[in-house]
Amino acid sequence: MEGKWSFLMKSKKNKEIIIVSEDDDKSTNLVIEWLHAYGKSFKRYNDDSFFDLSIFLNKDLKNVLKKYSNNVFWIRRGGLKFSPNLISETFFYNHIKTEEKAVKYFFEKMLYLNRKIYGSSYFEKENNKINNLFLARESGLKIPDTLITTSKKELNLFFNKYDSIINKCIFHPIRFNIDENYKIQGSGTVIVAKENIDFFDDFFSLSFFQEYIEKQYEVRIFFLKDFFFSMAIFSQNDEKTKIDYRNYNREKSNRNIPFELPRKIKNKIKKFIKKSKIDTGSIDLVVNNKNDFFFLEINPQGQFNWVSETCNYYIEKKIAEEL
Amino acid sequence: MIKENVFLLHSNCMPVKGYRRSIICDLQRHEIELIPNDLYEILSEFQGKTINHIKKFYKNKYDFIIDDYFSYLVRKEYVFFTNTPRFFPKMNLEYNSPFEITNAIIDVTYSLNFLALNENIIDQLIKLKCKHFEIRIFDKFSIEDIISLLKMISVKDDFFFQLGLYVKYSNEMDSKFLKNILKEYSFINYIILYNSKVNEFKKFQDLDDRYVVQIKENFLNEKSCGKIDKTLFISNVKTYTESQSNNSCLNRKVSVDKEGNIKNCPSMLQHFGNIKDCTIEEALNHKDFKKYWNITKDQIDVCKDCEFRYVCTDCRAYIEEPDNPYSKPLKCGYNPYTNIWEEWSTNPLKQRAIEHYNFLE
Numbered sequence A: 001m002e003g004k005w006s007f008l009m010k011s012k013k014n015k016e017i018i019i020v021s022e023d024d025d026k027s028t029n030l031v032i033e034w035l036h037a038y039g040k041s042f043k044r045y046n047d048d049s050f051f052d053l054s055i056f057l058n059k060d061l062k063n064v065l066k067k068y069s070n071n072v073f074w075i076r077r078g079g080l081k082f083s084p085n086l087i088s089e090t091f092f093y094n095h096i097k098t099e100e101k102a103v104k105y106f107f108e109k110m111l112y113l114n115r116k117i118y119g120s121s122y123f124e125k126e127n128n129k130i131n132n133l134f135l136a137r138e139s140g141l142k143i144p145d146t147l148i149t150t151s152k153k154e155l156n157l158f159f160n161k162y163d164s165i166i167n168k169c170i171f172h173p174i175r176f177n178i179d180e181n182y183k184i185q186g187s188g189t190v191i192v193a194k195e196n197i198d199f200f201d202d203f204f205s206l207s208f209f210q211e212y213i214e215k216q217y218e219v220r221i222f223f224l225k226d227f228f229f230s231m232a233i234f235s236q237n238d239e240k241t242k243i244d245y246r247n248y249n250r251e252k253s254n255r256n257i258p259f260e261l262p263r264k265i266k267n268k269i270k271k272f273i274k275k276s277k278i279d280t281g282s283i284d285l286v287v288n289n290k291n292d293f294f295f296l297e298i299n300p301q302g303q304f305n306w307v308s309e310t311c312n313y314y315i316e317k318k319i320a321e322e323l
Numbered sequence B: 001m002i003k004e005n006v007f008l009l010h011s012n013c014m015p016v017k018g019y020r021r022s023i024i025c026d027l028q029r030h031e032i033e034l035i036p037n038d039l040y041e042i043l044s045e046f047q048g049k050t051i052n053h054i055k056k057f058y059k060n061k062y063d064f065i066i067d068d069y070f071s072y073l074v075r076k077e078y079v080f081f082t083n084t085p086r087f088f089p090k091m092n093l094e095y096n097s098p099f100e101i102t103n104a105i106i107d108v109t110y111s112l113n114f115l116a117l118n119e120n121i122i123d124q125l126i127k128l129k130c131k132h133f134e135i136r137i138f139d140k141f142s143i144e145d146i147i148s149l150l151k152m153i154s155v156k157d158d159f160f161f162q163l164g165l166y167v168k169y170s171n172e173m174d175s176k177f178l179k180n181i182l183k184e185y186s187f188i189n190y191i192i193l194y195n196s197k198v199n200e201f202k203k204f205q206d207l208d209d210r211y212v213v214q215i216k217e218n219f220l221n222e223k224s225c226g227k228i229d230k231t232l233f234i235s236n237v238k239t240y241t242e243s244q245s246n247n248s249c250l251n252r253k254v255s256v257d258k259e260g261n262i263k264n265c266p267s268m269l270q271h272f273g274n275i276k277d278c279t280i281e282e283a284l285n286h287k288d289f290k291k292y293w294n295i296t297k298d299q300i301d302v303c304k305d306c307e308f309r310y311v312c313t314d315c316r317a318y319i320e321e322p323d324n325p326y327s328k329p330l331k332c333g334y335n336p337y338t339n340i341w342e343e344w345s346t347n348p349l350k351q352r353a354i355e356h357y358n359f360l361e
């Protein structure tokens, strides 16, 4: 009995947390302060630091990651990088990166199966809005009626069904640098007007449309495994932030206050988390005047210090305790 | 919707009751608004009720005033109406910090080895992971000396910290010079130039929240500290929550006075060793070091009746009755029983304490 316990103590003591982040990420710094306070040992890898990796495939699941048996990984921002710095300055690095990616995703998956990882670069990089909406629906959450189409005819039918519809990007926000002086940047979510549609050809490139939900308030949830921290965002009073609160209103900030998710919704979100295998991130919901909750999207590497500070949640402390 | 729904305060808007009037601390927008005590009663008694319920409670005698109050509260976005009040919990008022020491004051006077002395102190503070420290330079230092001090600190980048700097104004410290200093030393949070020709608050482009304040007042020594003024009130989550259970000046603070004595605050008499023969950590272990840390405004005479008690800073070094650790800060000119601000230093009732602290020395 005693022997068993001392083994446990020992393995706990030698544990080293591997943090993957970016140089200037404030959320990471805050968690690290608490790790210091708790005397937990950790190593931080920023997006430019090299991680020495070896995976042994002809072993069973546990042994594949033998080398990392004392580590737990927290992928806060970006992902691990397996090329020594010298190589990342060469012309063939782009090719190596795709190879790295394949290994990185596999490595993260192995860690996930061994319960040794929080967060992932895979879900951030391959974050699929449409798939997430689908899974949210499958989990019993309401979503705004959504159409992805190339056809003006379908769009017109969709438009006529609702008071108002919106358009937003499917995967990444638009950002083109035409030349030094001329850049194009998407404005996030926009309302689609009849005139816009009339202007279109019969067929256009794939576009994403959604019924506009007249909202009472929005909810931002940060979650890590079983911890949920929610905040209500009251933006309706303000024309500027009516469509999407990320069009931040600089003059007068929205009211942001602590929020308690109703249990039913929380359970459905838990289901979604299980299905999607995304174990941490930020979820955006919108609540209409009938108190219906609609799932909008999830950002797997979403920030938490805004929610934490505004609602006095000390999320950074809870994360440091959990790691 | 408004009529049948119940009202709630946004939970980051905190009503605080004073003797004759109250305030709402808007912790999100960092504002403080005065409100009558009647309105405070309504806010504290009837949250979660409808406006009609409140009107009925007052037998419909004050409908007009109540409507007036609520249109004000809605305009300021202090309240909202909902039919699901259970979704909106109160804000947690816990205050916490990963480190035992969060802030420090180092008083510096000129000596040949001032650099080495202060390097030792700063190394110790960094080891304690102190995040904010204030260096107050009382003598007139040359610009070169100030820069060598900053250079010495700038090599210690192994932990994130912020510095506030008090220096005596001299003509060379023009905007260009100040901006360059702030740019070069990104750990500087603010610079206070005392003995300036003007009172002025300066911010520079691309330098976010960092600033320079010029004040005419001469900051001769530590006795210039401890003023309470409404311009120093802070309405934010950190200050509000910390002042619920801790002292709003002395909690988690350590100081080294100009003689190298380690204290809670440089103005206090009691010290816990000198930096030459004792570490800050050792001093912290003394049983009396933290004796002021948990004195809250709710325990302090007069302050406990003051509507500003959770947004105000405190001072325990200069108090109205030097023998009573729970008496009001000496350098506060506010009277919560009359709501009048007066000059503290000429108040006849304070002369005995003023003499005691020997401010003119």
Ligand code: SF4
Residues within 6 Å of the ligand: B225, B226, B227, B249, B250, B265, B266, B267, B268, B314, B315, B316, B317, B318
């Ligand atoms: S206790 Fe008073 S004198 Fe000491 S640091 Fe605080 S305000 Fe200044």
Ligand code: SF4
Residues within 6 Å of the ligand: B228, B297, B302, B303, B304, B306, B307, B308, B309, B312, B313, B328, B329, B332, B333, B334, B335, B336
């Ligand atoms: S009476 Fe106390 S709480 Fe009120 S302003 Fe003065 S020092 Fe601050």
